[in-house]
Amino acid sequence: MRAFADLLDALIYTRSRNAKLRLIGDYLRQTPDPDRGWAMAALTGTLDLPAIKPALVRALIEERVDPILYRMSRDFVGDTAETIALLWPEPAIPPDASEPLTLAQVVDRLGSISKSDAPEALASMLDRLEADERFALLKLAMGALRAGVSARLAKTALAQAFELDVEAVEEVWHGLAPPYASLFGWAEGTHPQPTAQNVPVFRPFMLAHPLEEAQVSMDDYAAEWKWDGIRVQLVHVAGETRLYSRAGDDITHSFPEVATRFRTPGVLDGELLVKGNAQGGEAGSFNALQQRLGRKLVSAKTLAEYPAFVRLYDILFDGPEDLRTLGWTERRARLEAFAVPLDPEHFDVSPLIEAQDFPALEEIRAGARDAAIEGVMLKRRDAPYVTGRRVGLWYKWKRDPLNADCVLMYAQRGSGKRSSFYSDFTFGAWTEQGELLPVGKAYFGFTDDELKWLDRYVRNHTAARFGPVRETDKTLVLEVAFDSIHESKRHKSGLAMRFPRISRIRTDKPASEADTIEGLRRLVT
Numbered sequence: 466m467r468a469f470a471d472l473l474d475a476l477i478y479t480r481s482r483n484a485k486l487r488l489i490g491d492y493l494r495q496t497p498d499p500d501r502g503w504a505m506a507a508l509t510g511t512l513d514l515p516a517i518k519p520a521l522v523r524a525l526i527e528e529r530v531d532p533i534l535y536r537m538s539r540d541f542v543g544d545t546a547e548t549i550a551l552l553w554p555e556p557a558i559p560p561d562a563s564e565p566l567t568l569a570q571v572v573d574r575l576g577s578i579s580k581s582d583a584p585e586a587l588a589s590m591l592d593r594l595e596a597d598e599r600f601a602l603l604k605l606a607m608g609a610l611r612a613g614v615s616a617r618l619a620k621t622a623l624a625q626a627f628e629l630d631v632e633a634v635e636e637v638w639h640g641l642a643p644p645y646a647s648l649f650g651w652a653e654g655t656h657p658q659p660t661a662q663n664v665p666v667f668r669p670f671m672l673a674h675p676l677e678e679a680q681v682s683m684d685d686y687a688a689e690w691k692w693d694g695i696r697v698q699l700v701h702v703a704g705e706t707r708l709y710s711r712a713g714d715d716i717t718h719s720f721p722e723v724a725t726r727f728r729t730p731g732v733l734d735g736e737l738l739v740k741g742n743a744q745g746g747e748a749g750s751f752n753a754l755q756q757r758l759g760r761k762l763v764s765a766k767t768l769a770e771y772p773a774f775v776r777l778y779d780i781l782f783d784g785p786e787d788l789r790t791l792g793w794t795e796r797r798a799r800l801e802a803f804a805v806p807l808d809p810e811h812f813d814v815s816p817l818i819e820a821q822d823f824p825a826l827e828e829i830r831a832g833a834r835d836a837a838i839e840g841v842m843l844k845r846r847d848a849p850y851v852t853g854r855r856v857g858l859w860y861k862w863k864r865d866p867l868n869a870d871c872v873l874m875y876a877q878r879g880s881g882k883r884s885s886f887y888s889d890f891t892f893g894a895w896t897e898q899g900e901l902l903p904v905g906k907a908y909f910g911f912t913d914d915e916l917k918w919l920d921r922y923v924r925n926h927t928a929a930r931f932g933p934v935r936e937t938d939k940t941l942v943l944e945v946a947f948d949s950i951h952e953s954k955r956h957k958s959g960l961a962m963r964f965p966r967i968s969r970i971r972t973d974k975p976a977s978e979a980d981t982i983e984g985l986r987r988l989v990t
Contacts, residue, residue, distance in 0.1 A: 466594060468496055469504055469568045470601035476612040489619060490626030493649075500568040502644025505623065507605055509616040510712075511643060514575045516583040517606040522549060525588055529554050540933060543884020546603035550596050560593040568605075569644070575606055611881065617853065627652035635852055639713050640666040665700040665707040667715075668732060668781055669852040673842060673859035680823045681860065686843045687793065688818040688826055691861055692776055693751045693839035693949070693963075694738040695758070699727050699775060708737075719760050720773045726808045732782040733800070734850075735775040736815070738837060748776070748837035751963060752951035774811045777804055778842075781850055789850040796850065833864055839948065840864045866946040866964075867988055869894065869980045870971060872901055873941040876923040877934045879908065886916055887923040887935065890967065892943055894958070895981045901939055902958035902982060905947065910966030918970070940976050944969035950988050958982055960989070 472492045479485055489508070493501050506512035526535050526549045539548045571590060578586050587606065591599050604610050620638065624631035629652060637659040641648055650656030696711040706724045708717045717724045720737065727733075739757060741749030749771075756771045757763070780800040781789050788796050804814050818841065820826035830841050840863035848858040871892035879888035889908040893901040911919065922941060929936040946968040953961035960982065 466566050466568055466571060466598045466601060468492065469500065469507075469605075470595075470598040472504065473601045473604065473610065473612055474597055476614055480613075482618065485614060485618060486622045486625055489614070489622035493623055493626050498646055498649060499644035502646065502649065503568050503572045505619060505645060506643035507610060508612070508614050508619040510608075512572070512605070512608070514572070514606055514608065516578050516580050517575060517587060519545060519607055521584055522587070522603060522607065525549075525584055525591075526552060540878065541884065543878070543880045543882075546600050546607065546609075549603055550600035553591055553596070553599055556592040566590060566593050566598075571602060571605065623648075623652065632852055633658070635669045637666075639668075639709075640664050663703045665702040665705045667698060667700070667707075667709040667713040669713075670696060670698070670711055670734065671779075671850050671852065671859060672854045673861040674854050674856060676843065676860040676862040681843055683820055683822055683826065685847075686845055686860075687797070688820055689778070689815050689842050689844070690818065690833070690838050691840040691842045691863070692736040692738060692748060692815065693837050694736040694748070694754055694776070697735055697737040697775060698781075699723075699731075699733040699735065701727055701730050701732075719757065719763060721763065722768060723773050723775055723811055726811045729803070729806065730782075730784045731780065731803060733775075733777055733803070734779040734781060735777040735812075737773060737775055739771040739773050741837070748835075750837060750949065750951050752953065752961060772810075774813070776813055776815045778815050779850060792847040792849065793844050794846045830862065830864060838864065863948070866948055866968075867950065868968065869904075869945050869947070869985060869988075870942050870974060870978070871904060871945050872939050872976045872979045873922075873937050873943055874901060874903060874939055875934050875936050876919075883916075886920045888916055888920070890919070890943070892945060894979060894985055897981070897983060903956065904950075904958050904960050904982070904985060905945060905962035905965040907945060907965045907967050910946065910968055911970075915967075915970060942971035942974040942976055942979050943967050944971050950985055952989060960985055 472488060475488050476485055479488060492504065496504065503512065522545065523535075530552050535548065535552060538552060539545060542548045542551075574586055574590065575583070590602060594602060620634050621631050623629070624634050634648075637648070641659055647656055647659045651658050697716070698709040700707045700709065706717065706727050707715055708720055708724050710716050723737070737754070738748040739754045741747050741753060753771060757767065757773060760767070777800060779793075780796055780803055781787070783799055783803055788799055791799075801814055804812060818826065818829060820829055826841065833841075840861060843860040843862060845858050851858070871894055873890055874893045875891040876887040877889040878884060879886055889906065891903050891906045893903045895901055923935055923937055926938045926940065927935045928938045944967070945962070945965050947962040947965040949963045951961050951963065952959060955961070
């Protein structure tokens with residue numbers, strides 16, 4: 466655990482991307498198997514230790530120190546793992562330094578224990594470690610490293626450390642399981658390159674850059690709608706079908722009606738949506754899709770009320786033929802041909818937007834307020850399908866946000882770097898009877914200086930306290946930007962905003978002039 470703890474500590478305090486790459490690369494070259502493989506699993510988010518839950522960890526520390534001391538310390542520090550690592554009492558009998566605990570031993574123990582044995586096992590390991598090692602162990606166990614390292618950066622570090630092509634690493638990654646012995650064997654030249662043939666594995670998506678102020682030529686780019694669902698990849702290989710999310714998670718069992726009807730060998734890229742009306746074919750809002758997300762078992766009632774389908778964007782493989790090196794125009798033609806025999810109830814091809822020039826496209830985009838449309842995609846006609854974001858190939862042009870003036874109601878302190886600031890804000894709108902009801906919560910959109918101003922405001926205008934939450938005097942108006950708003954049974958106001966963010970602090974506007982629930986309801990799509 467010592468080497469992994471040192472790596473995690475260094476990554477947290479390092480901002481430079483190149484420095485992070487060097488730190489990870491040095492660790493991978495110097496650390497033996499299987500520790501380095503488990504470290505890669507942790508850094509890329511593929512390590513799952515289901516027996517360890519935050520509630521279990523909190524219970525352990527509250528058995529050993531004053532619970533009030535722990536909660537006050539946690540509120541101040543802003544991080545559970547750091548707080549417990551510092552407060553954990555030293556064992557009465559010092560651990561044997563000649564037998565240090567390895568990362569592999571930790572993962573093997575935590576990955577194989579039952580929930581009933583987990584408290585004793587975790588406590589015994591914490592007793593054997595120093596404070597920074599305890600921090601690393603707890604971060605590992607709770608699955609939230611937050612070291613400023615993305616999965617892509619970790620894979621890039623591995624590729625650079627062993628002089629591999631990062632795209633080749635990405636290509637085989639999802640067909641392998643930690644601790645990745647075959648991957649490191651290939652990296653060090655002792656094993657052949659792993660293969661993903663005849664296995665329905667995930668291939669990383671091609672992504673788009675935001676379109677800023679620049680315009681593009683419609684002779685060079687094709688336009689299509691950016692649908693507001695979740696990006697998915699459909700894979701059928703060797704008689705087996707898999708449905709993957711953008712992160713590479715297997716969500717096949719959550720959407721059985723889609724997976725069972727995709728039986729043509731190939732790999733497709735598309736947007737997973739649900740029908741807004743079970744009797745019609747139109748796409749519903751993201752709010753409707755949320756009724757299906759995260760469910761491992763889907764009831765017949767849910768299948769009937771929220772039938773899912775995939776709106777297809779692109780084709781990566783047609784049978785065994787890899788089409789990714791072809792230009793978009795050629796792939797589009799192959800996609801349209803591939804989609805012809807597919808079940809139209811569960812698959813359709815995302816239509817192109819016919820626009821003579823960019824100003825015409827801008828006008829079309831401005832008028833788009835369909836519940837399932839998030840904006841426009843611009844795809845260079847000769848672009849191959851490549852992993853990640855490449856400048857000039859694909860652009861996303863989101864529709865302009867909606868705005869509402871809302872009243873600040875509650876605030877809660879953030880975590881990590883924001884643990885000393887009230888940075889999570891709940892805001893509301895007025896009913897016809899003059900009651901203020903919450904319509905959203907936002908924790909970004911403001912500058913650092915505005916955060917400091919809001920924090921002071923909350924502290925100076927607190928009306929009541931509920932644990933870590935402060936209720937304000939409900940006099941401050943915030944201009945809130947959001948992508949869309951939907952009906953919601955889970956909220957007292959009956960409304961839920963999509964991607965709300967604070968765009969302006971309206972000290973010039975009295976709270977009585979903020980927007981109403983009825984006015985927001987008219988924006989529901």
